[in-house]
Amino acid sequence: MKKLELVFVPSIGRGHIVSTVELAKLLINHDNRFSVTILIMSSPIVTTPTAYTQSVAKSFPSIRFIELPPIEPPPPSIKPGFQALSYFIEKHIPSVRKTLAELKANPVPIAGLVVDMFMRRMIEVASELGMPTYLYFTSGAAMLSFSLYLPTLDTQIATDFKDYPGELTIPGYVNPLSPLYVPPSLLTRNDGYNFFLDHARKFVQTKGIIINTLYEVEPFAIDSLANGPYPPVYPVGPLLNTQTESIExxxxxxxxxxxxxxxxxxxxxxxxxxxxxxxxxxxxxxxxxxxxxxxxxxxxxxxxxxxxxxxxxxxxxxxxxxxxxxxxxxxxxxxxxxxxxxxxxxxxxxxxxxxxxxxxxxxxxxxxxxxxxxxxxxxxxxxxxxxxxxxxxxxxxxxxxxxxxxxxxxxxxxxxxxxxxxxxxxxxxxxxxxxxxxxRTTKSDGGSSFASLGRFIQDVTERIDV
CATH class of the missing domain: 3.40.50.2000 (Glycogen Phosphorylase B;)
Known part of the structure; x- marks a missing residue:
């Protein structure tokens, strides 16, 4: 039985890292051919949860973490928020490229790169190295539907969302959507809007999209995505760290x-x-x-x-x-x-x-x-x-x-x-x-998320010589 490796690149912040770890646990427990390497980006703003990652690595030998070299804080000209996040990601590209090239030289073949929803640039890096890329969308299927439809809305609507007088009909939502529900960072065509738009355009270039949701919660949105002009979607959730044994x-x-x-x-x-x-x-x-x-x-x-x-x-x-x-x-x-x-x-x-x-x-x-x-x-x-x-x-x-x-x-x-x-x-x-x-049952044998994870694994393994 040939071993395979997936490399994960989460965004900064404990929430994104924990969700990525839960996906890695699910994967290796489902199929013991896989090991997972998670690249951790250092940030001058957000503390890396080192104690947590060390604990996971000790408990799960098939999961390892590589902390990337620290980067310099952004200059004063870079605004906090989306500009700072883009700067942060861009500055990590050389170390990600170098690390991926080193991992590619190892005996265990890399079956693919799984990137966080905010890691658009890593899709390009993986393409340069000839690696198939998958997106891990840490929010729900309805939000993914909105994101994938954003480039279409961008061409259809000439005004900012905040000035749009009508309702929005978006695949993946049962009911028409008032612009009042559009995320605040997207109401005007500013840094936040352009950040999301650039990412949404790249999502479709991946080989598949893993979603932290379950079919029974969002059937309409998931069916809409499956029937749309998008990569295959794999709802494998809920991916949660529900360990409550020790209280500080x-x-x-x-x-x-x-x-x-x-x-x-x-x-x-x-x-x-x-x-x-x-x-x-x-x-x-x-x-x-x-x-x-x-x-x-x-x-x-x-x-x-x-x-x-x-x-x-x-x-x-x-x-x-x-x-x-x-x-x-x-x-x-x-x-x-x-x-x-x-x-x-x-x-x-x-x-x-x-x-x-x-x-x-x-x-x-x-x-x-x-x-x-x-x-x-x-x-x-x-x-x-x-x-x-x-x-x-x-x-x-x-x-x-x-x-x-x-x-x-x-x-x-x-x-x-x-x-x-x-x-x-x-x-x-x-x-x-x-x-x-x-x-509590969907990730077990016979559940919808269990079946969806199996389809993802089949897609991954069919793309490489196993």
């Missing part, structure tokens, strides 16, 4: 508090590593939670100092919360800083989730059967929320196009949304509970 001591008080709450009685409010709000919005959230009368766990974080920075913990919650709020809600609520999201969602006390609708958070909520109240903030989260609410009926909508510091979601809206998502007899809760069961 600094989070034990959170879990102990949850242990004392009734089942499905607590709503968890958490907005990811960048999610934070202005002080006026924090006060509205506090009043909405208090008026709802529902038990809550609120991961309250301080806005970053820079636009694309990460949120941080407050030194004192009383500095930002309404006077007396902590005392009045002490019997049924907890306010904390960063929280271990997976462990919290896994807890029997959690009955609802106020979320920014990052794709990993959505998959985690479905895995644990926790309905979402959607509050998208950035990136593709507005489209994720649209698909969840309008097309799939798996979430409750709070607000569509929220911009912190410009818009204000009132306490009344929050109170109403929290009560709705915590309804134990709702259709949404029943549908999410059904998805919990499907999520």
């Amino acid at each position: 001591p600094k989070y034990e008080h959170i879990m102990k508090w949850l242990d004392n709450q009734p089942p499905s009685s607590v709503i968890f409010s958490c907005f990811g590593s960048r999610g934070a709000f202005s002080e006026p919005q924090v006060k509205e959230i506090a009043m909405g939670l208090e008026r709802s009368g529902i038990r809550f766990l609120w991961a309250l974080r301080q806005p970053p100092a820079e636009k694309f920075g990460m949120s941080t913990d407050y030194a004192n919650f009383k500095d930002v919360l309404p006077d007396g709020f902590l005392d009045r809600t002490s019997e049924r609520g907890m306010v904390c800083g960063w929280a271990p999201q997976v462990s919290v969602l896994a807890h029997k006390a959690i009955g609802g989730f106020v979320s920014h609708c990052g794709w990993n958070s959505i998959l985690e909520s479905l895995w644990y059967g926790v309905p979402i109240l959607t509050w998208p903030l950035y990136a593709e989260q507005t489209l994720n929320a649209f698909a969840l609410v309008k097309d799939l009926g798996l979430a409750v909508e709070l607000r569509v196009n929220y911009i912190d510091g410009v818009d204000l979601i009132t306490a009344e809206e929050i109170e109403r949304g929290v009560k709705c998502v915590m309804d134990n007899d709702s259709v949404i809760r029943r549908k999410v509970t059904a998805m919990k069961e499907i999520s």
Whole structure:
């Protein structure tokens, strides 16, 4: 039995790396002919999760990590955000090319390069070296449909999306899409728009697209992709790190508090590593939670100092919360800083989730059967929320196009949304509970994701002399 190797190139950030590792685990557990090498790009902005990668390498000998040489921070002329990300990727190309050439000389043949959705330039590098390339799309099938259709929209619509008066009909979405749901970075034809457009044009040059989703969640979008003029798609999810065995001591008080709450009685409010709000919005959230009368766990974080920075913990919650709020809600609520999201969602006390609708958070909520109240903030989260609410009926909508510091979601809206998502007899809760069961079986023999992964492996092996 001939051994084969796949090389993965994830984007920066722990979320992308963890998702890539879960794909690697799935692959080697499915077919022991494969080994995986993951190239880790260093970043002067985002810390590489070295302890995590070392732990994975120790537990899975068929997965190895190569940390690429560090690069210089971008000059002042490079703006934070998409310009900085493009600079970062471009500066890594020489070391990626060199590493791939060295790996190609090894006895174990490289069966292909699997690149992250933000790694357009790596597709070109692989082509130079004669390697087949596959795309790993870490978001959902509906978002992939939007991305692949973006070049068509670019030719059809002369104005910015923010000025477009009509609705958008996009393959992969059941319902017409208001421009209000277009991601904020794509509303005008600026750096972010051009970044996504350039990547979307390259997606079709790959041999196949692996998607972190499952057919039962997004059947319409996946069927649309399969019937479109695109490379084959392989929905192999949900790819999640759901290990919750060890809780760091600094989070034990959170879990102990949850242990004392009734089942499905607590709503968890958490907005990811960048999610934070202005002080006026924090006060509205506090009043909405208090008026709802529902038990809550609120991961309250301080806005970053820079636009694309990460949120941080407050030194004192009383500095930002309404006077007396902590005392009045002490019997049924907890306010904390960063929280271990997976462990919290896994807890029997959690009955609802106020979320920014990052794709990993959505998959985690479905895995644990926790309905979402959607509050998208950035990136593709507005489209994720649209698909969840309008097309799939798996979430409750709070607000569509929220911009912190410009818009204000009132306490009344929050109170109403929290009560709705915590309804134990709702259709949404029943549908999410059904998805919990499907999520846990789809990657096993007989499941749709298991079959899809088998098709991907067949495609890979047929392209090389085995």
